[in-house]
Amino acid sequence: MSAAPLTRQSVLAQAVPIMAANIATPLVGLVDVVVVGRTGDTSDIAAIALGTLIFNALFWSLGFLRMGSTALTAQAEGAGDESELRATLVRAGGLGLAFGLAFIVFQLPLRELGLWVFSGGEAVEGGAGRYFSARIWGAPAALAGYAVYGWLIGLSRTGLALTLQIVLNLTNAGLSVLFVFGFDWGLAGVGAASALAQWVHLAAAGAIVMVVLKPRPAARLTHLFAAAPLRRLLSVNRDIFLRTVALIAGFYWFNEASLREGEAVLAGNAILLQFISLSAFFLDAFAHVTEAVVGKAAGRKDWTGLMHALRLTSEQALAFAVALSLILWVFGGTFIDLLTTDPQAREMARRFLPFCALVPVAGVASWQLDGLMIGTTQGPLMRNAMIASLLIYVALDFGLRPALGGTGLWLAFLAYYVARAFTLLAGWPGLRRQFAA
Numbered sequence: 001m002s003a004a005p006l007t008r009q010s011v012l013a014q015a016v017p018i019m020a021a022n023i024a025t026p027l028v029g030l031v032d033v034v035v036v037g038r039t040g041d042t043s044d045i046a047a048i049a050l051g052t053l054i055f056n057a058l059f060w061s062l063g064f065l066r067m068g069s070t071a072l073t074a075q076a077e078g079a080g081d082e083s084e085l086r087a088t089l090v091r092a093g094g095l096g097l098a099f100g101l102a103f104i105v106f107q108l109p110l111r112e113l114g115l116w117v118f119s120g121g122e123a124v125e126g127g128a129g130r131y132f133s134a135r136i137w138g139a140p141a142a143l144a145g146y147a148v149y150g151w152l153i154g155l156s157r158t159g160l161a162l163t164l165q166i167v168l169n170l171t172n173a174g175l176s177v178l179f180v181f182g183f184d185w186g187l188a189g190v191g192a193a194s195a196l197a198q199w200v201h202l203a204a205a206g207a208i209v210m211v212v213l214k215p216r217p218a219a220r221l222t223h224l225f226a227a228a229p230l231r232r233l234l235s236v237n238r239d240i241f242l243r244t245v246a247l248i249a250g251f252y253w254f255n256e257a258s259l260r261e262g263e264a265v266l267a268g269n270a271i272l273l274q275f276i277s278l279s280a281f282f283l284d285a286f287a288h289v290t291e292a293v294v295g296k297a298a299g300r301k302d303w304t305g306l307m308h309a310l311r312l313t314s315e316q317a318l319a320f321a322v323a324l325s326l327i328l329w330v331f332g333g334t335f336i337d338l339l340t341t342d343p344q345a346r347e348m349a350r351r352f353l354p355f356c357a358l359v360p361v362a363g364v365a366s367w368q369l370d371g372l373m374i375g376t377t378q379g380p381l382m383r384n385a386m387i388a389s390l391l392i393y394v395a396l397d398f399g400l401r402p403a404l405g406g407t408g409l410w411l412a413f414l415a416y417y418v419a420r421a422f423t424l425l426a427g428w429p430g431l432r433r434q435f436a437a
Contacts, residue, residue, distance in 0.1 A: 006293055006305075011312050014292070017162035018153070018285035024165045031169070032190045035176045047127025047187055054114035054132060058103065058139075061248070064240035065096045065143055066150035067291070068233065071377050073154025074292045078299025082217050087224045088154075089209065091233050092147035100140025107136045127187045134191030138198035145198065148205040152212075156292050160208050167204045172197035232377075239379030246386040250393055250416055257397055257409050265406050268348025271339050272356040275332065279324045279360045283367045286317035290371030298376045303436035306376075314368045321364035328357035348406070355410035359417065366420035376435070378427055385423035392419040 032052065036044050069092040076084040103110060111132045115125045145164070152161045175196055179189030251273075258266040290313040297306035328335075332353045336346055373382045393416035400408030 006309055006312060008312055008316065011286075011289055011293070011316055014156055014158045014289045015285040015313075015316070017158040018288050019282050021158075021162045021165040022281035022284060024162075024169055031173045031176055032194065035180050036187065036190055038181075043123040044127055044187060046124045047131060048190065050115075050124055050128040051131035051135065051187075051191070054111075054117075054128070055135060057114070057117075057248075058110070059142060059146075061241070061244060062096075062099055062143055062146065063244055064237040065092060065099075065146040066153075067240050067374050068092060068236045069147045069150030070154040070288065070291045071236065071295050071374050072233065073151045074295025074375060075299035075377070077155060078296030078302075081299075084229065086213070087229065088233075089147065089151045090224060091230065092151065093144045095233070095237070096143035096145070096147045097140045100143040103139040103143075104136055107133065111136075131187045131191040134188045135194045137192075138195030141195075141198035141202040145202050145205055148202070148209060152208070153288050154292050154295060155212065156289075157212060158289075160212070164201060164205055164208065168197055168201040171200045236377050236379045239383040240374070243379075243382045243386040246383075246390045250390050253390075253394060253397065254409070254413055257401060257412075261401070261406050261409060264344040264348045265409075267342065267345035268350075268352060269409075271336055271345060271349045272352060274339065275328055275335065275356055276359050279321075279328075280367075282320050282324060283317055283360060283364055286313050286320065287367045287371035287374075289313050290317075290368055291375040293375070294372050295375035295377075298435055301435055303432070306435055310368070310372055313371070314364075317364050317368055321360040324360040325357050328360075329354070332357060352406060352410050355407075355414060358414060362414050363417035363420075366417050366424065369421055369424040372431075373424055373427065376431060378431065381424065381427035381430075385420065385426065388423045389416060389419040392416070392423075 032048050033045060036048050069088060072088045072092075073085060076082075076088055111129055114132065115128060145168075149161050149164065152158070152164075172194055175193035176190055179185045179193050183189060185192065254269070254273075255266070258269040290310065293309035293313065294306050297303075297309055333350055336349045336353070370382070373385075393412055396412035396415050397409065400412050402408070404411065
């Protein structure tokens with residue numbers, strides 16, 4: 001099937017549904033909190049927050065299921081390889097189901113490990129355990145859904161990806177109300193609602209996949225278990241997983257460093273991290289589009305098309321980054337006051353707000369280069385670049401924070417984003433040799 005030419009309008013049309021889906025994603029946890037907040041006490045609300053934190057850690061660590069699926073799907077689409085396009089979905093979805101089943105099998109040690117890492121009181125941990133034990137049964141569907149979501153993005157069908165997120169949120173909201181208010185199942189009911197919603201979401205994803213594939217030429221899956229593509233899938237996912245672990249470690253270090261500067265600094269920075277997360281919802285959308293459009297160009301071995309795709313997506317990402325930085329700079333104080341009434345947290349958040357406002361501009365290149373390297377499946381480069389960036393960040397934090405306190409903490413954190421971009425750029429000559437031949 002011939003693809004329409006890539007334009008600024010088509011880039012934005014692909015990015016906007018991803019932005020909406022990214023913003024809608026936290027609503028699953030928010031609905032759980034709201035429902036419990038109407039029926040439970042403070043410990044129940046804290047238990048939901050703790051349980052959600054554990055699942056976020058588990059699922060985020062397997063984000064390679066989405067990223068690897070996007071990259072390999074886009075390359076198969078660009079190469080016109082219908083068999084590989086279908087096989088990529090089956091392999092990635094099967095891998096997601098396998099990981100989810102493993103989570104169910106090992107749910108007891110996973111639950112205890114999560115409660116130990118993210119400790120709460122006895123009552124909070126008891127409630128979080130009940131929530132975890134119910135929600136874990138949706139893990140296979142959730143992780144297989146990651147693969148389908150990535151597959152749709154790889155095909156540039158981002159509107160359908162948004163549709164699936166809407167189905168998930170509406171189903172979760174309805175089931176949570178039914179199980180908690182109707183059946184009085186409490187925390188276990190909220191977890192069960194989230195689990196069942198994931199299976200409904202996966203069923204909807206299957207229906208959408210059938211619709212997408214129906215007009216496409218038939219293709220045999222005789223090479224589904226061929227050694228070479230399986231090795232490639234596992235290699236790409238392994239490298240992206242290690243890259244994600246290093247990324248998580250960087251944010252963990254930032255939180256730990258904030259705590260070493262005092263509880264007030266930690267509280268203020270926790271608010272500012274919410275602004276960074278919100279900015280990422282927008283800028284990640286352009287990175288996801290970059291993965292898909294450069295992946296298709298890579299599949300065609302089209303260096304000119306790859307550069308054109310990168311330029312169009314990066315122009316708009318930079319424009320959004322500048323706008324987000326300006327919004328944070330001008331209105332950040334108002335947002336801080338809306339999020340907390342604690343005077344010390346407000347003071348610290350305002351003190352470091354100018355650094356936070358620079359993150360979208362300082363980080364946009366790293367987000368876009370991540371998209372480029374994912375789309376062209378440069379797994380080893382991404383892994384090594386993120387590890388190197390983490391080491392640079394930690395070294396700068398050791399050097400700057402003792403002398404400059406919170407200011408040094410933020411300077412090192414901003415440098416972390418810049419280091420991520422420069423370490424990825426080290427792979428540019430090899431990328432050009434691979435696709436400009």
